[in-house]
Amino acid sequence: MPEQLPQWLRTLATRATEVDGQPPFSDQTWVELRDGRRELLATAEDAAAAVRPGTPGELELVVHPDARGRGIGGALLERVLGEHPDVLAWAHGDHPASRALAARTGFEPIRELLQLRRDIADHEPAANALDGFTSFRPGSDDADWLALNAAAFASHPEQGSLTQVDLDERMSEPWFDAGDFLLLRDADGLAAFVWMKVEDDIGEFYVVGVDPSRQGGGLGRRLVEAGLARLVSRGIRTASLYVDADNTAAVRLYRGYGFGDHTIDVQYRREVR
Structure with a gap:
């Protein structure tokens, strides 16, 4: 049975998001905290770390904006590394404090995840986009x-x-709307999909996938057009998405x-001797 997470953790994450413009935990982290795949470590209610054990494990850490600059984040990270020395750490938003903490503790950046955005208030979808x-x-x-x-994201x-x-x-989740989750089938079955996540006035291209055997046929553009058309039909004014910086084609x-840079998430790893 999913675990009931403490309200202070939601409050902490919400406050950090308001200040940083970026949530400290991914959607998957919340899922894994609830079902026990991730461990929650905390310093009172001022800081929290969500750790998925493994070799390597994975870490996300947040400090309350009002408690920053006191060494709380460093102390919590030291505790995490004492229990989980081999972890990949995400810094959502690539803030200077995160970079400094990573450098002090021997972490090196290994991956960049771009968040791109564009204004779609004046976008006119093609009549046949959907x-x-x-x-x-x-x-x-x-x-x-x-x-x-699984096939589209095998790697x-x-x-x-x-x-x-x-x-x-x-x-x-409250944001889920089956109408924002669009599937495209052909004679051989499910060929591609574009899943939109709408919160407030921002519509995110949450997941976009194409069957590997059908790639190269222009489906990527069809998915983008369909996603934009869906968002416009809902009156959304801003579209966003995440994409790995090294995925040059995407x-x-x-x-x-017309999507431009908004923020960058950085994944770090340190050498474990």
Whole structure:
């Protein structure tokens, strides 16, 4: 049974997001904190670290904005490393304090995740942008989507390993709308999908995937057009997405649609002797 997380943790994350402009924990981290795959370490209610054990493990850490500059984050990180010496650490937003803490503790950047955004208030979708797409049907499309997602992201360290539990957790979130989860099928089955996440006035291209056997046929552009059309139909004014900086083809595609730099997430790792 999923664990009930303490309210102070949500409050801490919300306050950090307000100040930093970036959430300290990913959606998957919240899922894993609830089902026990991640461990929560905390310093009173001023700081928290979410750690997934493993070799390497994975870490996200947040300090309350009012408690920063007192060494609390460094002390908590030292505690984490004492219990989990081999971890990958995410710094969401690439803030100077995160870079300084990483340098002091021997972490080196190994991966950059770009957040791109564009204003879509004046975007006029093509009349046929949504032709052929159907909305996700919870309970009916789950298995097909999980199989395609695993194939499309086979080499991706996070997305490719999603399970039914992970999907169910996301579908239980307040932001989930099956109408924002668009599937594209052809004669051979599920070919591609674009899943949008709408919160407040921002619509995120949450996950975009194409069957590897169907790549190179222009489906990527169809998915972007469909996602933008869906957001415009909902009156959303800003579109966002995350993409690995070294995924040059995807970055080129999104920049071609007018998406520009917003923030950067950096993943760090340190050598463990």
